[in-house]
Amino acid sequence: MHIPLCVVGEVNIMKIAIVGAGINGSYLGYKLADKGEVTVFERKAQLGGKPCSGLISKRVWDHIDKPEAGQHDQLVKHIITEARIHFPKKTVTLKFKQNMLVFDRQKLDEYVGKLAEQKGVKFRFNIDVNSVANHGGKPIVNGLVFDKLIGCDGANSIVKDKLGVSASKFRLGVYCYTRDGGKDQWVDTWPLKDGFSWKIPRGDCVEWGVVAPVGDAKKEFEKLIKREHLQYDKVYSHIIPEGLCFPIANNKVARNITLCGDAAGLTKPWSGGGVIWGMIAGDMLVRNLRDFRKYERAVKKQFNNRITLNLIGRNIISNPFVNYFIPKQIGFDGDIGLL
Numbered sequence: 001m002h003i004p005l006c007v008v009g010e011v012n013i014m015k016i017a018i019v020g021a022g023i024n025g026s027y028l029g030y031k032l033a034d035k036g037e038v039t040v041f042e043r044k045a046q047l048g049g050k051p052c053s054g055l056i057s058k059r060v061w062d063h064i065d066k067p068e069a070g071q072h073d074q075l076v077k078h079i080i081t082e083a084r085i086h087f088p089k090k091t092v093t094l095k096f097k098q099n100m101l102v103f104d105r106q107k108l109d110e111y112v113g114k115l116a117e118q119k120g121v122k123f124r125f126n127i128d129v130n131s132v133a134n135h136g137g138k139p140i141v142n143g144l145v146f147d148k149l150i151g152c153d154g155a156n157s158i159v160k161d162k163l164g165v166s167a168s169k170f171r172l173g174v175y176c177y178t179r180d181g182g183k184d185q186w187v188d189t190w191p192l193k194d195g196f197s198w199k200i201p202r203g204d205c206v207e208w209g210v211v212a213p214v215g216d217a218k219k220e221f222e223k224l225i226k227r228e229h230l231q232y233d234k235v236y237s238h239i240i241p242e243g244l245c246f247p248i249a250n251n252k253v254a255r256n257i258t259l260c261g262d263a264a265g266l267t268k269p270w271s272g273g274g275v276i277w278g279m280i281a282g283d284m285l286v287r288n289l290r291d292f293r294k295y296e297r298a299v300k301k302q303f304n305n306r307i308t309l310n311l312i313g314r315n316i317i318s319n320p321f322v323n324y325f326i327p328k329q330i331g332f333d334g335d336i337g338l339l
Contacts, residue, residue, distance in 0.1 A: 013037050014289075017139065017146040019129050020153030021047055024261030024278040026113040026121075027064065028150060031286045033119035036148075040116070041127045041141065048109030052238065053175065053200055053207060055080065055187070056108075056275045057098040057334045063279040064112060075111060078102035078203040083187040083332070087323045093186075094332035100187075102202050129153075132162035132257075139257050148289065149257045152278075155239040157263035163254050167241035167265050171195060172217035173272055175209025176225075176232035182206040191318040192216075197224045208232075211240065211272050240272040241265045244303060246296045258292040260285060266303065268337075269310040276335045277303065310337040 014036030018025045021042035029038045054077075067075065080100040085092045117123065132149070133140040139149035151159025155170065171194070182201025190197045195212035197220065208230055210221040217237075224230070245265045247254030260266070261278035268274060281299050288295035316322050 014148065015039070015146045016148045016150070017041065017141045017144070018150045018152055019141070019159050020151065020157075020261075020263070021109075021113060021123055021125070022152060022154065022261070023048075023109050023112050023275055024282065025150075025152035026109065026116045027279055028152060028260060028282045028285065029116040029121035029123075030064070030112065030119060031282055032289070033116065033121050035286070035289055038116075038121045039146075040121060040123045041129050042123060042125050043128050045125050046110075047113035047123070048106040052105045053173075053198075053209070053273070054103035054105035054108065055100050055200060055271070055273065055334075056103055057096075057100055059098055059276055059335060060101070060279070063276075063283070064115060067111065071111070075103055075107050076101045077104055078182065078201060079185060080187055080200070081185045083189055085317065086188060086190050090323060090326075091328070092323070092326050093329045095329060097331060097333040098335065100334050102200065129158050132159055134257075137256060147256065148292075150285070151257070151259045151263045152261045154262045155241040157259065159257065160245065160259055160263050163247045163257065165245050165247055165259070167245050168243035169241070170214055171211055171240045171242060171272060172214045172237060173209060173211045173240055174217050174221040174235060174237045175207055176230065176235050177202075177205045177207055178230055178232055180206055191323075192220055193318060195220070196318075197221075214239075240267055242267060242269065242307075244300060244307070246299075255292065258285070258295060264299070266299070268335075269307055269314050270337060271334070306337065313337065 016032055016036050016038045018028055018040045021040050025040055029040050032038050082096055083094040129141055131142050139146050141149060151157045153159060182203060182205060184201045188199040192212055197210045200207040208224060210217055210224055212220045241262055243265045246259060247257060260281050262274060266274045266277045266281055284298045285295045
């Protein structure tokens with residue numbers, strides 16, 4: 001009996017490059033590990049380290065595996081149930097639909113990165129991505145050819161820069177920590193023009209900071225320090241992009257290159273945070289991995305109107321003449337905005 005030979009051809013494994021090993025880059029690696037061979041490039045020596053308040057809704061556990069109790073307690077420092085906006089003659093309370101968790105951001109980033117590593121994602125640390133090119137429709141990173149490239153390297157994304165894409169606007173977050181304990185379960189905020197100052201209890205310390213236009217943030221932070229008589233050891237800061245930004249849809253060079261997280265301008269107008277938005281967008285990217293333009297259209301459909309409406313709401317709340325008409329208590333979703 002003759003048995004024919006079956007020649008099995010070489011299996012084409014999709015090679016995916018991600019630039020940036022922050023939480024968005026690690027999360028995408030974690031989600032894409034089943035789709036191909038994933039390499040994450042990071043200029044720093046280790047996972048995490050991005051300056052961030054780490055105030056994230058408990059929806060984070062809808063996207064990543066919740067750790068066991070002991071590790072959870074190391075990651076989550078405190079729980080916040082509401083925010084209080086202090087106007088000169090009135091305080092408005094925002095009752096959160098979803099409790100906000102105060103994370104140790106370094107440990108959270110490390111946790112998500114380890115989840116990705118366990119699924120086979122390769123992290124390449126101490127790598128400066130200084131070359132992004134295209135050959136036959138395939139992206140090239142530092143001379144290495146990939147099928148797909150995703151920039152998750154923050155507001156000053158090198159991938160975004162190589163594509164000639166820029167955010168329409170930036171704000172700056174400046175903050176510090178004081179040693180007094182922070183056991184309250186609410187955040188205090190004070191509206192500023194195109195921004196706000198804040199106080200976040202973190203369990204073992206208190207975080208004080210300001211989000212404002214780049215040219216105003218340092219001055220507003222100094223006012224906050226003076227007003228509250230704060231004693232601190234170090235000041236932290238980070239750039240916050242505003243407005244979605246993606247490669248030009250008809251740019252053939254960019255057809256296999258896209259952006260996610262802060263690199264794509266996915267930040268909330270009211271707080272400047274964007275972890276959950278980045279994870280939601282990451283899930284959209286996984287579903288549309290073969291066609292990045294579909295992914296970008298899905299993100300715009302999901303977030304454009306939300307950003308616009310909440311920018312309007314932010315301007316209304318900061319108007320001293322309008323706040324008299326705002327109810328003293330409002331339902332609020334930390335990932336969506338006003339309910």
